[in-house]
Amino acid sequence: MIWADRRLCDLLGIEHPIIQAPMSGSATPTLAAAVSNAGALGSLGCAEMSVEEFRAAFAEARALANGPINVNFFAHISPRADGGGLARARDFLKPIYAEAGLLEIPPWPQTIRAFDATILGPLLEAKPQIVSFHFGLPSPQAIRALKAQGAVILSTATTTAEARDLEARGADAVIAQGWEAGGHQGRYLSDQPAQIGTLVLVPQVVDAVQVPVIAAGGIADGRGIAAALALGASGVQMGTAFLWTDEAKVAPARREAMRRAGAGDTAMTKGFTGRPARAIVNRFVEAMAPHEDDLPPFPLLDGLTLPLDIAGATAGAPDYMGLLAGQSVARNRQGGAAELVETLAAETAAAIGGVAA
Ligand SMILES: Cc1cc2nc3c(=O)[nH]c(=O)nc-3n(C[C@H](O)[C@H](O)[C@H](O)COP(=O)(O)O)c2cc1C
Numbered sequence: 001m002i003w004a005d006r007r008l009c010d011l012l013g014i015e016h017p018i019i020q021a022p023m024s025g026s027a028t029p030t031l032a033a034a035v036s037n038a039g040a041l042g043s044l045g046c047a048e049m050s051v052e053e054f055r056a057a058f059a060e061a062r063a064l065a066n067g068p069i070n071v072n073f074f075a076h077i078s079p080r081a082d083g084g085g086l087a088r089a090r091d092f093l094k095p096i097y098a099e100a101g102l103l104e105i106p107p108w109p110q111t112i113r114a115f116d117a118t119i120l121g122p123l124l125e126a127k128p129q130i131v132s133f134h135f136g137l138p139s140p141q142a143i144r145a146l147k148a149q150g151a152v153i154l155s156t157a158t159t160t161a162e163a164r165d166l167e168a169r170g171a172d173a174v175i176a177q178g179w180e181a182g183g184h185q186g187r188y189l190s191d192q193p194a195q196i197g198t199l200v201l202v203p204q205v206v207d208a209v210q211v212p213v214i215a216a217g218g219i220a221d222g223r224g225i226a227a228a229l230a231l232g233a234s235g236v237q238m239g240t241a242f243l244w245t246d247e248a249k250v251a252p253a254r255r256e257a258m259r260r261a262g263a264g265d266t267a268m269t270k271g272f273t274g275r276p277a278r279a280i281v282n283r284f285v286e287a288m289a290p291h292e293d294d295l296p297p298f299p300l301l302d303g304l305t306l307p308l309d310i311a312g313a314t315a316g317a318p319d320y321m322g323l324l325a326g327q328s329v330a331r332n333r334q335g336g337a338a339e340l341v342e343t344l345a346a347e348t349a350a351a352i353g354g355v356a357a
Contacts, residue, residue, distance in 0.1 A: 007212040008235035011152055011173060012130060013068050015039030016345045017235030018225065019175075019214060020242045020337070022072030022132060023183060023324075024048045024112075029057050031247035031337050033064030038341035043070040043132065048111040051122050058126050070130040071123070073115040075138045075155070076188070076298060085296030086304070093304055096287045100320040106307050112273065112299035115142070124149065132156075132175070135275075136166075136188040143170045156186025156216070158194035158201070160208040165189065173212040175237050176205040180218030182240040182326030184277040185268070193268050193276035199231070206232035220328035222347020226355070229348070240326040241344075245337040251313035254323055257282070261329045272305050272322050274298040280323035284308060 003009060008017045020027065020035040024045030032042030044061055046054050054071070061069045090105060097105055113119070115138045123131065124145060131146055132154035143153060147170065156175040157163035163174045177186050178198025187194050198217040206213045215228035216237040228236045243250055243258070250258075261280045268276045271288025275298040279285060284305075295301050305322070312321035333340065 003229075005212075005229065005234045008173060008214065011212060012041050012070075014041050016341060017229070018341060018344055019043060019070065019235060019237040021183070021216065021237050021239030022046070022070060023239055023243065023248070024072075026243060026248050026250055028247055028249050029061035029064060031242065031245060031249075032061045032069050034245075034247050034337040035242070035341055036061075036065040036067040036069055038338040039067070039345075040341045041068060041070055041130065043072055045072050046119075047072065047074040047113060047134070049113075051119060054119065055122060055126065058128065068129040070132050070154070071126075071128045072132045072134065073119065073123075073138075074112060074135050074299075075115050075133040076135040078114040078116075079297035079300060082296040082300055085294070086300055088294060089291070089296055089301055089304055092291050096284065096320070097308065099283070099287070100308055100311065100317075102308070102311055105304060108303045108307050110299065110303045111306065112302050120145065127151075130154065134184060134186045136162075136186075137169050137171065140169070154214070157205060158185055158187045159189070159196065160204050162187070162189050162194075163205040163209050163213075167209045167211050171211060173214055173234070174205060174209055175214040175216050176202045176233070177237075178202070178215075178217030179268070180278075180327040181216055182243070182266070182278050182329070183324045184273070184275055187276065198228070202228060202231040202233050218326060218328045220331040222344050222349070223351045224328075225344060225348040226351035229352070230355075238344075240328050241332050241340065242337060243325060244332040244334050245340055246335065247337045251321070253313055253316045253318040254321060257318040257321070257323050258325055258329050258332075261323075261325065263327050263330050266325060266327055266329060270295055271301075272324075273302040274300065277324055278326055280318075280325050280329065282321065282323055283319040284321070 022043035
Protein backbone atom coordinates (compact mmCIF):
# COMPACT_ATOMS: atom_id res chain seq x y z
CA MET A 1 0.00 0.00 0.00
CA ILE A 2 1.37 3.41 -0.97
CA TRP A 3 0.08 6.00 1.50
CA ALA A 4 -0.67 9.46 0.08
CA ASP A 5 0.69 11.22 3.18
CA ARG A 6 4.11 9.68 3.77
CA ARG A 7 5.33 12.26 6.28
CA LEU A 8 5.08 9.99 9.31
CA CYS A 9 6.32 6.87 7.49
CA ASP A 10 9.36 8.78 6.24
CA LEU A 11 10.03 10.39 9.63
CA LEU A 12 9.91 7.04 11.47
CA GLY A 13 11.28 4.78 8.74
CA ILE A 14 8.21 2.54 8.61
CA GLU A 15 5.96 1.14 5.89
CA HIS A 16 2.51 1.56 7.47
CA PRO A 17 1.50 4.75 9.36
CA ILE A 18 0.56 2.74 12.45
CA ILE A 19 2.17 2.95 15.90
CA GLN A 20 1.58 0.26 18.50
CA ALA A 21 1.14 2.34 21.66
CA PRO A 22 3.84 2.07 24.30
CA MET A 23 1.80 0.50 27.10
CA SER A 24 3.77 0.37 30.31
CA GLY A 25 3.47 -3.11 31.82
CA SER A 26 1.81 -4.64 28.73
CA ALA A 27 3.98 -3.79 25.70
CA THR A 28 6.60 -6.55 25.69
CA PRO A 29 9.75 -6.72 23.55
CA THR A 30 8.13 -9.54 21.55
CA LEU A 31 5.10 -7.35 20.84
CA ALA A 32 7.20 -4.35 19.78
CA ALA A 33 9.41 -6.52 17.56
CA ALA A 34 6.47 -8.32 15.90
CA VAL A 35 4.86 -4.97 15.06
CA SER A 36 8.15 -3.55 13.79
CA ASN A 37 8.78 -6.59 11.62
CA ALA A 38 5.30 -6.21 10.11
CA GLY A 39 6.17 -2.70 8.91
CA ALA A 40 4.57 -0.56 11.63
CA LEU A 41 6.24 1.05 14.68
CA GLY A 42 6.63 -1.17 17.74
CA SER A 43 6.96 0.56 21.11
CA LEU A 44 8.15 -0.25 24.61
CA GLY A 45 6.53 1.48 27.61
CA CYS A 46 9.51 2.11 29.88
CA ALA A 47 7.89 4.32 32.54
CA GLU A 48 7.93 1.58 35.18
CA MET A 49 11.28 0.01 34.27
CA SER A 50 14.51 0.29 36.24
CA VAL A 51 17.59 1.23 34.22
CA GLU A 52 18.57 -2.46 34.07
CA GLU A 53 15.10 -3.52 32.97
CA PHE A 54 15.11 -0.81 30.27
CA ARG A 55 18.49 -1.95 28.94
CA ALA A 56 17.39 -5.60 28.86
CA ALA A 57 13.99 -4.90 27.26
CA PHE A 58 15.46 -2.62 24.58
CA ALA A 59 18.26 -5.06 23.78
CA GLU A 60 15.74 -7.89 23.45
CA ALA A 61 13.42 -5.90 21.19
CA ARG A 62 16.35 -4.71 19.07
CA ALA A 63 17.65 -8.25 18.65
CA LEU A 64 14.22 -9.45 17.45
CA ALA A 65 13.30 -6.48 15.26
CA ASN A 66 14.40 -5.54 11.75
CA GLY A 67 12.86 -2.06 11.95
CA PRO A 68 12.92 0.81 14.47
CA ILE A 69 11.68 0.50 18.07
CA ASN A 70 10.16 3.41 19.98
CA VAL A 71 10.91 3.75 23.71
CA ASN A 72 8.49 5.73 25.89
CA PHE A 73 8.90 7.58 29.20
CA PHE A 74 6.78 9.78 31.48
CA ALA A 75 7.96 13.41 31.56
CA HIS A 76 6.15 14.53 34.74
CA ILE A 77 8.06 16.15 37.62
CA SER A 78 8.37 13.93 40.71
CA PRO A 79 6.49 15.46 43.65
CA ARG A 80 8.62 16.62 46.60
CA ALA A 81 5.86 16.44 49.21
CA ASP A 82 2.46 14.80 49.36
CA GLY A 83 0.58 17.30 51.57
CA GLY A 84 -0.56 14.45 53.82
CA GLY A 85 -2.33 12.89 50.84
CA LEU A 86 -0.69 9.48 51.22
CA ALA A 87 -1.81 9.13 54.86
CA ARG A 88 -5.37 10.10 53.94
CA ALA A 89 -5.30 7.68 50.99
CA ARG A 90 -4.14 4.87 53.31
CA ASP A 91 -7.17 5.56 55.51
CA PHE A 92 -9.75 5.42 52.75
CA LEU A 93 -8.02 2.47 51.08
CA LYS A 94 -8.22 0.32 54.24
CA PRO A 95 -11.89 -0.67 53.81
CA ILE A 96 -11.29 -1.20 50.07
CA TYR A 97 -8.42 -3.58 50.88
CA ALA A 98 -10.68 -5.32 53.41
CA GLU A 99 -13.42 -5.72 50.78
CA ALA A 100 -10.82 -7.25 48.45
CA GLY A 101 -9.98 -9.77 51.19
CA LEU A 102 -6.52 -8.35 51.95
CA LEU A 103 -5.62 -7.80 55.59
CA GLU A 104 -3.27 -4.86 55.20
CA ILE A 105 -1.73 -2.44 52.69
CA PRO A 106 1.76 -3.87 52.12
CA PRO A 107 4.78 -1.56 51.75
CA TRP A 108 5.33 -1.22 48.01
CA PRO A 109 8.05 0.52 45.98
CA GLN A 110 7.13 3.35 43.65
CA THR A 111 7.59 1.91 40.16
CA ILE A 112 6.43 4.81 37.94
CA ARG A 113 9.54 6.91 37.34
CA ALA A 114 9.89 10.46 36.08
CA PHE A 115 12.31 10.89 33.18
CA ASP A 116 15.50 12.27 34.73
CA ALA A 117 19.31 12.22 34.51
CA THR A 118 19.54 8.62 35.78
CA ILE A 119 17.73 7.36 32.68
CA LEU A 120 19.00 9.94 30.15
CA GLY A 121 22.55 8.53 30.19
CA PRO A 122 21.55 4.90 29.57
CA LEU A 123 19.03 6.09 26.96
CA LEU A 124 21.72 7.99 25.03
CA GLU A 125 23.95 4.90 25.23
CA ALA A 126 21.14 2.73 23.82
CA LYS A 127 20.73 5.15 20.85
CA PRO A 128 17.05 4.48 20.08
CA GLN A 129 15.83 5.90 16.77
CA ILE A 130 12.55 7.08 18.29
CA VAL A 131 11.75 8.31 21.81
CA SER A 132 8.22 9.21 22.85
CA PHE A 133 7.01 10.93 26.00
CA HIS A 134 3.75 11.16 27.91
CA PHE A 135 2.89 14.13 30.20
CA GLY A 136 4.87 16.70 28.23
CA LEU A 137 8.56 16.70 27.40
CA PRO A 138 11.72 16.57 29.54
CA SER A 139 14.25 19.43 29.83
CA PRO A 140 15.48 21.30 26.71
CA GLN A 141 18.97 19.87 27.41
CA ALA A 142 17.63 16.30 27.33
CA ILE A 143 15.75 16.97 24.08
CA ARG A 144 18.85 18.56 22.53
CA ALA A 145 21.04 15.61 23.56
CA LEU A 146 18.62 13.07 22.08
CA LYS A 147 18.16 15.04 18.86
CA ALA A 148 21.91 15.55 18.52
CA GLN A 149 22.25 11.81 18.03
CA GLY A 150 19.38 11.67 15.57
CA ALA A 151 16.49 10.51 17.75
CA VAL A 152 12.98 11.41 16.59
CA ILE A 153 10.92 12.88 19.46
CA LEU A 154 7.18 12.30 19.90
CA SER A 155 4.79 13.34 22.66
CA THR A 156 1.08 13.38 23.44
CA ALA A 157 -1.26 16.39 23.27
CA THR A 158 -4.85 16.38 24.49
CA THR A 159 -5.60 19.99 23.41
CA THR A 160 -4.38 22.35 20.67
CA ALA A 161 -2.52 24.37 23.36
CA GLU A 162 -0.54 21.27 24.32
CA ALA A 163 0.13 20.46 20.65
CA ARG A 164 1.56 23.95 20.04
CA ASP A 165 3.63 23.74 23.22
CA LEU A 166 5.11 20.36 22.23
CA GLU A 167 5.95 21.59 18.73
CA ALA A 168 7.63 24.72 20.15
CA ARG A 169 9.71 22.53 22.48
CA GLY A 170 11.00 20.29 19.69
CA ALA A 171 8.55 17.44 19.15
CA ASP A 172 9.00 16.05 15.61
CA ALA A 173 5.40 14.79 15.56
CA VAL A 174 2.47 15.18 17.95
CA ILE A 175 0.13 12.44 19.12
CA ALA A 176 -3.40 13.89 19.38
CA GLN A 177 -4.99 11.75 22.08
CA GLY A 178 -8.78 11.90 22.31
CA TRP A 179 -11.04 11.27 25.29
CA GLU A 180 -11.85 7.71 24.07
CA ALA A 181 -8.26 6.55 24.59
CA GLY A 182 -7.33 3.77 27.00
CA GLY A 183 -4.73 4.24 29.72
CA HIS A 184 -3.43 7.51 31.09
CA GLN A 185 -4.40 10.74 29.43
CA GLY A 186 -1.21 12.58 28.45
CA ARG A 187 -2.71 15.88 29.71
CA TYR A 188 -0.03 18.02 31.30
CA LEU A 189 -0.98 21.71 31.07
CA SER A 190 -3.84 21.19 33.53
CA ASP A 191 -4.84 18.84 36.39
CA GLN A 192 -8.28 18.38 34.87
CA PRO A 193 -8.81 15.87 32.04
CA ALA A 194 -9.38 17.28 28.55
CA GLN A 195 -12.76 15.94 27.46
CA ILE A 196 -12.24 16.28 23.70
CA GLY A 197 -13.05 13.30 21.49
CA THR A 198 -10.64 12.15 18.77
CA LEU A 199 -12.95 13.23 15.90
CA VAL A 200 -12.95 16.81 17.18
CA LEU A 201 -9.36 17.00 18.44
CA VAL A 202 -7.45 15.64 15.45
CA PRO A 203 -8.42 18.22 12.76
CA GLN A 204 -7.92 21.07 15.25
CA VAL A 205 -4.41 19.84 16.10
CA VAL A 206 -3.67 19.33 12.39
CA ASP A 207 -4.57 23.01 11.84
CA ALA A 208 -2.58 24.15 14.90
CA VAL A 209 0.87 22.65 14.15
CA GLN A 210 3.19 22.14 11.19
CA VAL A 211 4.60 18.76 12.32
CA PRO A 212 2.84 15.48 11.42
CA VAL A 213 -0.07 14.55 13.67
CA ILE A 214 -0.72 11.03 14.96
CA ALA A 215 -4.33 10.31 15.94
CA ALA A 216 -4.95 8.22 19.06
CA GLY A 217 -8.04 7.17 20.98
CA GLY A 218 -10.78 4.76 19.99
CA ILE A 219 -9.16 3.62 16.74
CA ALA A 220 -9.67 -0.13 16.54
CA ASP A 221 -9.75 -1.12 12.87
CA GLY A 222 -9.02 0.06 9.33
CA ARG A 223 -12.20 2.15 9.21
CA GLY A 224 -10.93 4.13 12.18
CA ILE A 225 -7.50 4.55 10.58
CA ALA A 226 -9.05 5.72 7.30
CA ALA A 227 -11.16 8.22 9.25
CA ALA A 228 -8.09 9.54 11.09
CA LEU A 229 -6.21 9.97 7.79
CA ALA A 230 -9.25 11.77 6.33
CA LEU A 231 -9.14 14.16 9.31
CA GLY A 232 -5.61 15.11 8.32
CA ALA A 233 -3.62 12.84 10.60
CA SER A 234 -0.43 11.37 9.08
CA GLY A 235 -0.83 8.16 11.09
CA VAL A 236 -2.38 6.56 14.16
CA GLN A 237 -1.31 5.23 17.54
CA MET A 238 -3.36 2.30 18.83
CA GLY A 239 -3.22 0.86 22.34
CA THR A 240 -6.31 -1.14 23.22
CA ALA A 241 -6.32 -2.96 19.86
CA PHE A 242 -2.81 -4.27 20.56
CA LEU A 243 -3.72 -5.24 24.16
CA TRP A 244 -5.69 -8.08 22.61
CA THR A 245 -2.74 -9.54 20.74
CA ASP A 246 -1.03 -12.75 21.83
CA GLU A 247 2.25 -10.92 22.48
CA ALA A 248 0.80 -8.37 24.95
CA LYS A 249 1.29 -9.07 28.64
CA VAL A 250 -2.25 -9.12 29.98
CA ALA A 251 -3.27 -11.25 32.98
CA PRO A 252 -6.02 -13.81 32.20
CA ALA A 253 -8.48 -12.12 34.60
CA ARG A 254 -7.95 -8.84 32.75
CA ARG A 255 -8.44 -10.48 29.35
CA GLU A 256 -11.68 -11.97 30.63
CA ALA A 257 -12.86 -8.54 31.89
CA MET A 258 -11.98 -7.07 28.46
CA ARG A 259 -13.96 -9.83 26.75
CA ARG A 260 -17.04 -8.95 28.80
CA ALA A 261 -16.72 -5.16 28.43
CA GLY A 262 -18.84 -3.07 26.06
CA ALA A 263 -18.10 0.40 24.69
CA GLY A 264 -19.90 2.02 27.63
CA ASP A 265 -18.11 0.05 30.33
CA THR A 266 -14.97 2.19 30.65
CA ALA A 267 -14.50 5.47 32.52
CA MET A 268 -11.83 8.08 33.16
CA THR A 269 -10.59 7.71 36.75
CA LYS A 270 -7.82 9.24 38.85
CA GLY A 271 -8.16 6.35 41.30
CA PHE A 272 -5.09 4.36 40.24
CA THR A 273 -2.30 6.95 40.18
CA GLY A 274 -3.83 10.39 40.79
CA ARG A 275 -3.93 11.32 37.09
CA PRO A 276 -6.85 10.58 34.76
CA ALA A 277 -6.68 7.18 33.08
CA ARG A 278 -9.37 5.27 31.19
CA ALA A 279 -10.13 1.81 32.51
CA ILE A 280 -12.93 -0.75 32.56
CA VAL A 281 -15.20 0.16 35.47
CA ASN A 282 -14.90 -2.36 38.29
CA ARG A 283 -15.54 -2.27 42.02
CA PHE A 284 -12.24 -0.45 42.63
CA VAL A 285 -13.04 2.39 40.20
CA GLU A 286 -16.45 2.82 41.86
CA ALA A 287 -14.98 2.76 45.38
CA MET A 288 -12.39 5.42 44.48
CA ALA A 289 -14.88 7.82 42.84
CA PRO A 290 -15.70 9.76 46.06
CA HIS A 291 -11.98 10.41 46.67
CA GLU A 292 -11.01 11.82 43.24
CA ASP A 293 -10.51 15.34 44.62
CA ASP A 294 -8.29 14.33 47.54
CA LEU A 295 -5.52 12.19 46.13
CA PRO A 296 -1.75 12.46 46.66
CA PRO A 297 0.17 13.98 43.73
CA PHE A 298 0.89 11.73 40.73
CA PRO A 299 2.23 9.07 40.79
CA LEU A 300 2.37 8.41 44.56
CA LEU A 301 -1.01 6.69 44.80
CA ASP A 302 0.24 3.95 42.46
CA GLY A 303 2.34 2.43 45.26
CA LEU A 304 -0.85 1.94 47.31
CA THR A 305 -3.07 0.60 44.53
CA LEU A 306 -0.67 -1.64 42.60
CA PRO A 307 -0.71 -4.39 45.30
CA LEU A 308 -4.48 -4.74 44.72
CA ASP A 309 -3.86 -5.18 40.98
CA ILE A 310 -1.20 -7.81 41.54
CA ALA A 311 -3.29 -9.68 44.12
CA GLY A 312 -6.28 -9.66 41.76
CA ALA A 313 -4.19 -10.93 38.85
CA THR A 314 -2.80 -13.73 41.03
CA ALA A 315 -6.23 -14.74 42.33
CA GLY A 316 -7.93 -14.39 38.91
CA ALA A 317 -10.29 -11.75 40.35
CA PRO A 318 -10.62 -8.50 38.30
CA ASP A 319 -12.76 -6.48 40.76
CA TYR A 320 -9.85 -4.49 42.24
CA MET A 321 -7.39 -4.64 39.32
CA GLY A 322 -6.23 -1.80 37.06
CA LEU A 323 -8.11 -2.72 33.88
CA LEU A 324 -6.74 0.10 31.69
CA ALA A 325 -8.46 0.00 28.29
CA GLY A 326 -10.19 2.40 25.91
CA GLN A 327 -13.76 2.74 24.66
CA SER A 328 -13.00 0.53 21.66
CA VAL A 329 -12.35 -2.44 23.95
CA ALA A 330 -15.32 -4.43 22.65
CA ARG A 331 -14.29 -4.07 18.99
CA ASN A 332 -10.97 -5.77 19.31
CA ARG A 333 -9.59 -9.00 17.98
CA GLN A 334 -7.32 -11.68 19.28
CA GLY A 335 -4.37 -13.13 17.38
CA GLY A 336 -0.78 -12.32 16.55
CA ALA A 337 0.42 -8.71 16.40
CA ALA A 338 1.92 -9.05 12.90
CA GLU A 339 -1.38 -10.41 11.61
CA LEU A 340 -3.18 -7.45 13.21
CA VAL A 341 -0.88 -4.95 11.44
CA GLU A 342 -1.45 -6.67 8.09
CA THR A 343 -5.22 -6.76 8.64
CA LEU A 344 -5.27 -3.08 9.64
CA ALA A 345 -3.31 -2.02 6.55
CA ALA A 346 -5.61 -4.01 4.24
CA GLU A 347 -8.77 -2.77 5.96
CA THR A 348 -7.58 0.84 5.74
CA ALA A 349 -6.92 0.53 2.01
CA ALA A 350 -10.36 -1.04 1.52
CA ALA A 351 -12.07 1.65 3.61
CA ILE A 352 -10.37 4.46 1.67
CA GLY A 353 -11.21 2.78 -1.65
CA GLY A 354 -14.79 2.22 -0.57
CA VAL A 355 -15.33 5.87 0.28
CA ALA A 356 -13.79 7.06 -2.99
CA ALA A 357 -15.89 4.66 -5.07
C1 LIG B 1 -3.08 -0.45 28.89
C2 LIG B 1 -2.59 0.85 28.37
C3 LIG B 1 -1.38 1.37 28.84
C4 LIG B 1 -0.90 2.58 28.34
N1 LIG B 1 0.33 3.03 28.75
C5 LIG B 1 0.90 4.10 28.12
C6 LIG B 1 2.26 4.45 28.38
O1 LIG B 1 2.96 3.80 29.16
N2 LIG B 1 2.77 5.52 27.70
C7 LIG B 1 2.04 6.24 26.79
O2 LIG B 1 2.56 7.19 26.21
N3 LIG B 1 0.73 5.93 26.55
C8 LIG B 1 0.17 4.87 27.18
N4 LIG B 1 -1.13 4.52 26.88
C9 LIG B 1 -1.95 5.39 25.98
C10 LIG B 1 -1.65 5.09 24.52
O3 LIG B 1 -0.43 5.65 24.15
C11 LIG B 1 -2.72 5.66 23.55
O4 LIG B 1 -2.86 7.04 23.74
C12 LIG B 1 -4.08 4.99 23.69
O5 LIG B 1 -3.95 3.62 23.87
C13 LIG B 1 -4.91 5.27 22.45
O6 LIG B 1 -6.23 4.87 22.64
P1 LIG B 1 -6.79 3.38 22.36
O7 LIG B 1 -6.44 2.60 23.57
O8 LIG B 1 -8.25 3.58 22.20
O9 LIG B 1 -6.12 2.87 21.13
C14 LIG B 1 -1.64 3.32 27.38
C15 LIG B 1 -2.85 2.78 26.91
C16 LIG B 1 -3.32 1.56 27.39
C17 LIG B 1 -4.62 1.01 26.84
